Amino acid sequence: MQLSDHRDIKADPMTVWAAILNPEVLKECVPGCESMSGSVADGFEAVVVQKVGPVKATFTGVVKLSDIIEGKSLRISGEGKGGPAGFAKGGADVTLEPTETGTRLSYVVEANVGGKIAQLGSRIIDGFAKKMADDFFTRFQDAVEGPDEEESVADEATEADAPKKGWFKRLLG
Amino acid sequence: MPKDTGIGASSKRREDVRFLTGKGLYTQDIALAGQTYAVMVRSNVAHGKIKSINTAKAAAMPGVLAVFTGEDFKDVGGNPAGWLINSRDGTPMREPKRPVLAHGKVRHVGDAYAAIVAETYNQAKDAAQQLADDTDIEELPAIIDMKAAVANPANRVHDEIPDNLCFDWGWIEDNRAAVDAAFKSAPHVTTLELVNNRLVPNAMEPRASIGEYNAGTGDYKLTTTSQNPHLTRLLVAAFVLGIPENKLTVVAPDVGGGFGSKIYHYGEAALVLAAAKKLGRPVRWIAERSESFLSDAHGRDHVTKIELASTKDGEILAIRTETLANVGAYLSNFSTATPTFLHGTLMAGPYKVPHVYVNVKTVFTNTAPVDAYRGAGRPEATFSIERVVDKMCRELGLDAFEVRRKNLLTPDQFPYTTPVGLVYDTGNYQATLDKAIELGDVAGFEARAAASAAKGKLRGMGLSTWIEACGIAPSHLVGVLGSRVGLFDAATVRVNATGNISVMTGAHSHGQGHETVFAQIVADKLGIDESAVDIVHGDTSKIPFGMGSYGSRSLAVCGSAMDKAVDKIIAKGKKIAAHMLEASEGDIVFEAGKFSVAGTDKAKTFGEIAFSAYVPHNYPLETLEPGLEETAFYDPANFTYPAGAYICEVEVDPETGKVDIASFTAADDFGNVMNPMIVEGQVHGGVGQGIGQALLENTVYDENGQILTASFMDYAMPRADDVPFYTVDHSCATPCTHNPLGVKGCGEAGAIGSPPAVINAVIDALHRGGHTHVTHIDMPVSPARVWAAING
Numbered sequence: 025m026q027l028s029d030h031r032d033i034k035a036d037p038m039t040v041w042a043a044i045l046n047p048e049v050l051k052e053c054v055p056g057c058e059s060m061s062g063s064v065a066d067g068f069e070a071v072v073v074q075k076v077g078p079v080k081a082t083f084t085g086v087v088k089l090s091d092i093i094e095g096k097s098l099r100i101s102g103e104g105k106g107g108p109a110g111f112a113k114g115g116a117d118v119t120l121e122p123t124e125t126g127t128r129l130s131y132v133v134e135a136n137v138g139g140k141i142a143q144l145g146s147r148i149i150d151g152f153a154k155k156m157a158d159d160f161f162t163r164f165q166d167a168v169e170g171p172d173e174e175e176s177v178a179d180e181a182t183e184a185d186a187p188k189k190g191w192f193k194r195l196l197g
Numbered sequence: 198m199p200k201d202t203g204i205g206a207s208s209k210r211r212e213d214v215r216f217l218t219g220k221g222l223y224t225q226d227i228a229l230a231g232q233t234y235a236v237m238v239r240s241n242v243a244h245g246k247i248k249s250i251n252t253a254k255a256a257a258m259p260g261v262l263a264v265f266t267g268e269d270f271k272d273v274g275g276n277p278a279g280w281l282i283n284s285r286d287g288t289p290m291r292e293p294k295r296p297v298l299a300h301g302k303v304r305h306v307g308d309a310y311a312a313i314v315a316e317t318y319n320q321a322k323d324a325a326q327q328l329a330d331d332t333d334i335e336e337l338p339a340i341i342d343m344k345a346a347v348a349n350p351a352n353r354v355h356d357e358i359p360d361n362l363c364f365d366w367g368w369i370e371d372n373r374a375a376v377d378a379a380f381k382s383a384p385h386v387t388t389l390e391l392v393n394n395r396l397v398p399n400a401m402e403p404r405a406s407i408g409e410y411n412a413g414t415g416d417y418k419l420t421t422t423s424q425n426p427h428l429t430r431l432l433v434a435a436f437v438l439g440i441p442e443n444k445l446t447v448v449a450p451d452v453g454g455g456f457g458s459k460i461y462h463y464g465e466a467a468l469v470l471a472a473a474k475k476l477g478r479p480v481r482w483i484a485e486r487s488e489s490f491l492s493d494a495h496g497r498d499h500v501t502k503i504e505l506a507s508t509k510d511g512e513i514l515a516i517r518t519e520t521l522a523n524v525g526a527y528l529s530n531f532s533t534a535t536p537t538f539l540h541g542t543l544m545a546g547p548y549k550v551p552h553v554y555v556n557v558k559t560v561f562t563n564t565a566p567v568d569a570y571r572g573a574g575r576p577e578a579t580f581s582i583e584r585v586v587d588k589m590c591r592e593l594g595l596d597a598f599e600v601r602r603k604n605l606l607t608p609d610q611f612p613y614t615t616p617v618g619l620v621y622d623t624g625n626y627q628a629t630l631d632k633a634i635e636l637g638d639v640a641g642f643e644a645r646a647a648a649s650a651a652k653g654k655l656r657g658m659g660l661s662t663w664i665e666a667c668g669i670a671p672s673h674l675v676g677v678l679g680s681r682v683g684l685f686d687a688a689t690v691r692v693n694a695t696g697n698i699s700v701m702t703g704a705h706s707h708g709q710g711h712e713t714v715f716a717q718i719v720a721d722k723l724g725i726d727e728s729a730v731d732i733v734h735g736d737t738s739k740i741p742f743g744m745g746s747y748g749s750r751s752l753a754v755c756g757s758a759m760d761k762a763v764d765k766i767i768a769k770g771k772k773i774a775a776h777m778l779e780a781s782e783g784d785i786v787f788e789a790g791k792f793s794v795a796g797t798d799k800a801k802t803f804g805e806i807a808f809s810a811y812v813p814h815n816y817p818l819e820t821l822e823p824g825l826e827e828t829a830f831y832d833p834a835n836f837t838y839p840a841g842a843y844i845c846e847v848e849v850d851p852e853t854g855k856v857d858i859a860s861f862t863a864a865d866d867f868g869n870v871m872n873p874m875i876v877e878g879q880v881h882g883g884v885g886q887g888i889g890q891a892l893l894e895n896t897v898y899d900e901n902g903q904i905l906t907a908s909f910m911d912y913a914m915p916r917a918d919d920v921p922f923y924t925v926d927h928s929c930a931t932p933c934t935h936n937p938l939g940v941k942g943c944g945e946a947g948a949i950g951s952p953p954a955v956i957n958a959v960i961d962a963l964h965r966g967g968h969t970h971v972t973h974i975d976m977p978v979s980p981a982r983v984w985a986a987i988n989g
Contacts, residue, residue: 143907
């Protein structure tokens with residue numbers, strides 16, 4: 025299956041770009057990610073727990089960043105073996121464009137599954153893949169932008185007049 | 198008057214006593230001392246290169262006794278195709294080796310590339326997962342769509358087969374030019390492209406095999422879910438493992454349905470035998486339901502373009518078809534015969550058609566193997582013909598019943614040689630059509646349609662006049678056509694000293710009711726009670742020989758062998774009686790269980806003769822051997838040709854597209870009927886499967902070759918409320934002219950004749966509802982497809 029969407033992120037393209045290349049951000053953004061190690065250059069080893077319809081499985085596999093055009097676009101791809109559940113693999117082609125309010129992040133995602141997940145859960149794969157992509161980019165947006173205003177009341181109280189920041193921005197100072 | 202015993206009686210199925218009380222003995226029920234468990238490791242990808250298999254971890258796991266990979270079987274034989282087909286240019290079909298376990302490449306999801314044998318099932322299962330985790334398979338692009346498969350020579354299921362074509366078959370090639378000429382000059386040509394949807398057989402009992410080996414004698418035993426244990430023995434022993442046939446016994450005990458899928462030899466059977474020898478312990482493999490979906494031979498899967506040339510008033514002048522037939526990743530045993538000689542030879546239907554030409558291209562894809570499934574080729578032919586005839590009637594504004602009547606062969610035209618190589622021996626197609634019209638109350642249809650309309654439903658009526666060739670098969674003919682086996686059968690009738698009888702038959706019953714019907718036939722001929730006759734089947738050590746049950750052959754071929762063996766018993770009985778009654782053999786008559794001297798009251802009962810044969814105190818020992826046991830082999834002179842007329846009425850809900858079967862009438866000619874109740878049951882089952890294909894069932898692979906319909910959640914089997922109460926008739930009988938019982942076969946009929954009746958009814962309903970733009974909907978006509986068709 026294939027799906028495409030975009031997000032408008034209130035941060036400049038270079039900030040967004042830096043976040044994409046940050047392993048900590050990647051780990052936070054992959055839904056169900058239990059561990060991730062590695063580097064942009066060598067790729068990451070990841071353990072992800074997910075439930076697809078009737079099949080719950082631990083996927084171990086690799087996440088790679090490729091086709092990198094500095095500040096503009098890259099491809100995030102992953103492939104995981106889920107033991108008796110089969111396998112899942114997919115990728116997202118991500119492009120960044122500056123906008124008046126920050127950055128438009130566009131993505132085209134494709135996902136494939138095989139083995140038991142395909143055999144038993146095919147009816148829900150499309151919905152599942154869309155949810156995974158939505159979750160990933162929502163988390164990413166949150167990481168870069170910071171949470172919604174209501175949720176950030178506590179932050180504002182302690183940090184007084186400081187501008188709202190996502191945890192990634194705070195990390196950067 | 199209905200009979201209450203013997204031939205023609207609706208004797209109750211004696212086997213049901215054990216089936217319905219849990220006393221059946223299936224392969225899985227057999228527990229052996231020291232048994233071990235095999236689990237197959239199956240590919241998750243449709244097409245892949247096996248780069249490495251590391252067995253070390255799996256082999257070291259608790260309880261694991263052995264690990265097998267394709268490497269272990271690379272030097273044994275392949276599982277062969279049973280029928281050689283030549284392409285139009287005379288070249289023989291391409292036959293890739295089908296190994297016990299995949300070696301080098303995996304070619305469909307579910308293709309087994311390794312196996313684990315362990316002390317317990319769960320240990321084997323765990324180790325199988327470990328082995329899968331330790332296997333590196335590089336996924337290759339999958340070849341799924343048949344048109345793409347033949348168009349893209351770079352991507353190959355088998356590296357040595359460049360265009361993924363097994364063969365390009367023309368039937369009959371010499372007639373092609375005349376057929377083309379008939380089309381050129383035809384006043385009207387109707388064209389239809391259609392798909393015969395891929396089906397999973399889904400027998401109630403999944404496949405299973407238990408292997409045993411006796412190191413003391415060198416004897417092997419295979420207990421397995423087979424429709425034909427002798428054929429399995431031949432394939433495993435002579436072709437795959439190289440075991441002498443006399444060192445392998447194959448037993449197929451109670452088997453829970455087959456529908457074709459258990460005709461074939463599969464790698465698991467060879468695996469358990471090899472493993473049993475290696476371990477010196479019994480090895481059992483029982484398929485999970487998921488494995489059935491992945492690895493049983495599937496059915497149908499044709500894409501066909503059919504053209505019909507006719508006059509403006511509906512006289513059929515010529516038929517021409519082009520078909521792509523999917524064989525899947527490997528050639529299953531009958532896979533090359535099914536789309537050719539079981540399909541192309543039927544393409545004249547029950548009609549007088551001067552010109553017919555059939556082209557079939559058989560294509561390898563990265564899907565499970567496809568082979569014969571209830572009907573096997575004949576449902577595909579019937580669906581194509583009956584749909585295109587229906588379309589022609591609509592295009593020309595003609596009545597579907599009248600057009601059938603105009604084109605059907607008439608009783609005076611038999612024997613009739615078709616332009617596709619068959620000789621129909623007998624039939625009365627008008628009689629079954631008239632009977633269906635009467636029983637289906639065609640006259641009252643308009644009133645029922647009005648009643649449906651009042652409920653907001655569209656009612657339609659569909660007709661199918663079908664014929665098939667079964668009673669497989671005359672060996673000399675199939676030999677000429679490329680079969681690598683003979684298709685005769687055998688029976689032994691063993692009369693015991695006390696007069697009761699064991700009949701060993703080469704047929705195999707996996708739901709058909711042979712134990713009842715065959716006993717009726719033997720008892721009737723001998724004038725004894727049915728309960729004195731037992732039928733023994735499914736064991737190569739007990740049965741003289743047999744080619745098993747498929748192609749509606751059990752009664753016509755195996756039953757005829759039995760009939761011949763009983764005749765030999767009677768002939769010998771006459772000799773014994775002549776001696777005992779001090780008369781000449783020529784004066785002995787046998788009637789109603791008694792041997793008597795013609796014109797006298799001197800007689801001996803069958804029991805007395807049997808006793809004398811085993812206690813030969815007063816017996817012609819100088820000229821006659823003692824004992825009373827006879828074996829007969831029977832090879833049919835021709836196929837048999839059951840035929841009939843089916844009328845289906847449907848109600849379509851135009852709001853949702855849901856189709857309900859309102860009624861279904863089947864008027865069949867099966868020749869002489871041995872047990873009407875069992876025949877009726879066979880028709881119910883066959884039509885039920887046909888309705889399943891027409892409305893519900895479909896096998897879907899995605900573009901990567903993942904099977905998406907691999908459980909009963911996604912694969913819609915027909916349920917009780919999907920089928921109507923059937924109206925079934927078989928009174929219009931024209932007995933088969935060439936077998937002693939005059940029987941034709943009824944096992945596949947329902948599945949052959951019913952799908953076009955259903956679809957024709959759906960199209961009729963839509964046209965009556967004003968949706969005249971709908972000329973065809975592919976099966977299964979699900980609510981979504983019907984709704985989409987209605988709404989353009």
